[in-house]
């Protein structure tokens with residue numbers, strides 16, 4: 001019996017894979033894709049793991065598919081850049097067991113460093129791509145993805161956007177059916193991609209695209225929704241929902257579920273049946289450009305932005321000239337995200353900004369060290385770039401500047417793609433200093449295990465990477481570990497290692513303040529000795545949300561937020577702040 | 587019109603997600619189509635957070651736009667003003683009186699406004715102020731402030747106390763049932 005329940009988009013994707021008999025998942029976390037794999041891991045039938053990065057994840061899923069398993073790999077949009085290499089050639093090899101590649105775009109950049117549109121990958125790699133518009137479609141399309149993958153012998157891209165991935169809506173679920181595992185048959189012509197074989201496979205890829213185009217014309221994944229024929233909207237995913245919200249039955253719709261390749265005949269027929277053909281798609285004019293190339297007149301980016309998320313109101317304004325009145329509210333101070341109270345990253349960034357070093361930054365919670373009052377980062381590009389970027393900087397800026405420069409990178413990010421940069425530092429010899437901020441978890445994306453933490457996605461014990469041994473092994477001789485709650489020790493380590501004429505690594509080690517065992521051992525909040533406080537505001541420089549300044553009272557601690565890390569106490573020259581784990585007796 | 591648009595705003599870490607789950611459960615049980623939209627990730631780290639809950643016969647967009655919310659539940663005082671423009675004319679704001687200084691205020695770059703109530707009143711907004719933390723403490727733990735706040739909001743959303751209780755119970759772990767039941771009832775009674 002099936003029943004309807006309110007389901008998170010990403011949970012519904014996992015549910016669909018599960019119902020379709022998926023048995024293997026390998027992913028790397030990234031908002032807004034992370035929960036797909038976390039929900040899959042909650043099932044007994046799907047073996048699910050966190051890989052060190054997206055390329056490893058996708059290649060692992062490829063191996064599982066070869067072995068006959070229905071499998072998936074999930075990642076955020078920028079993760080697909082990392083996995084693009086296997087993706088493009090997997091298009092040639094095709095699959096054995098059905099294989100889906102979930103890629104979550106983030107229009108509006110709620111939690112991302114860019115706003116790239118993954119649909120370009122579907123066109124570039126010549127792969128089918130599905131895009132659901134709500135949780136029910138997340139489930140249904142996930143099932144369809146694995147089936148289509150086997151039917152067309154192609155990995156199937158599954159595009160999500162933040163508002164679909166992170167919305168709950170009703171889903172009718174079904175039972176799981178596990179198709180018999182497909183036997184592996186050795187077939188070098190298909191699976192060994194060297195030039196002679198790949199030439200043949202490229203022919204197969206082009207033939208597959210033709211077959212997919214024919215399929216696109218008839219599949220119910222692409223459907224016409226009737227309405228007033230004066231406006232005809234072509235849309236997919238969340239953009240379809242915004243259009244429907246704005247226009248209701250004042251427009252007819254061609255709702256695309258399969259966004260690559262496009263159904264040309266269907267589009268032509270739909271265009272002929274409406275007065276005005278309008279393409280509503282967030283980000284790039286991917287559908288519009290193709291429809292124009294078919295010679296079909298349409299409107300799209302002339303009306304709507306290429307930047308950020310759409311809204312129903314913006315669509316109504318552009319198409320119907322409807323405007324809404326809004327109330328002007330006096331502005332209030334902004335509330336940017338901040339490092340949590342007790343965050344082990346905080347002290348490091350305080351010292352970095354105090355020493356005025358060039359800081360080659362990376363992606364993780366510690367990117368927040370770029371914000372005032374810490375303001376410690378000079379660059380943040382993509383995962384791993386802190387280490388490799390620092391190498392180039394050191395080479396070009398000269399030895400003096402090199403000695404005033406460091407890279408900062410988290411444990412998960414270091415394993416993801418920092419280690420190769422470190423090998424380059426050693427191999428090509430720059431006197432760079434790399435700080436590995438090891439908080440024993442992948443923090444930014446909401447606490448995922450990684451190869452350094454000693455646990456797997458399913459919470460089974462696993463060998464933990466020994467970062468010190470790893471750095472030694474690649475040829476870094478100077479490797480030391482410091483506790484970020486000991487500001488003096490951090491400063492000494494930084495001064496000594498940046499001064500050295502050879503590569504060095506400082507492992508800054510302390511677990512994330514939000515990890516359960518850390519929470520369980522929290523110290524009581526610090527207290528301020530009123531008479532001792534000289535109102536110098538030194539404690540404000542660490543940017544802790546738990547301590548603020550009152551003109552009359554001086555430093556004030558919010559006892560509901562303070563976790564007693566004692567960093568503020570170390571800032572105080574007058575001993576006015578008492579308690580906390582980091583306070584040392586002078 | 588049976589459609590209802592609710593906005594939950596606050597500061598990352600305040601428990602807004604549980605409140606939106608309970609609302610989702612409540613409307614689903616009432617047989618309505620529902621969309622709940624949350625943003626996870628970066629904004630959780632003490633940033634300003636916003637959750638949309640929409641219920642009706644057929645809900646298309648998961649988002650609510652300026653002037654579209656029937657009820658806004660604000661978990662923090664200043665956030666109420668930040669999102670006041672989302673309220674529909676004639677709508678209601680349930681405002682927790684808790685104040686959390688944002689970083690620009692902590693660093694002295696900005697001042698926490700001391701006239702949020704006056705500003706909202708000046709805009710003609712019907713706001714109900716709740717000391718949800720105190721109510722939650724009375725119920726047994728400050729952690730249940732989110733549910734107490736929801737109890738207050740339930741008065742302006744409608745529905746029977748029983749239906750709400752069912753929704754609360756469906757969303758909280760068994761060992762916290764009594765606490766949340768109490769907090770919800772207190773919030774509902776005082777509003």
Ligand SMILES: Cc1ncc(C[n+]2csc(CCOP(=O)(O)OP(=O)(O)O)c2C)c(N)n1
Nearest residue numbers: 030079363364365410411412413442443444
């Ligand atoms: C290629 C790529 N994959 C995934 C992400 C999403 N993401 C951002 S930060 C991060 C990991 C951060 O973990 P860690 O390096 O341990 O630092 P922490 O947040 O714990 O301080 C991830 C997975 C990304 N930005 N880019």
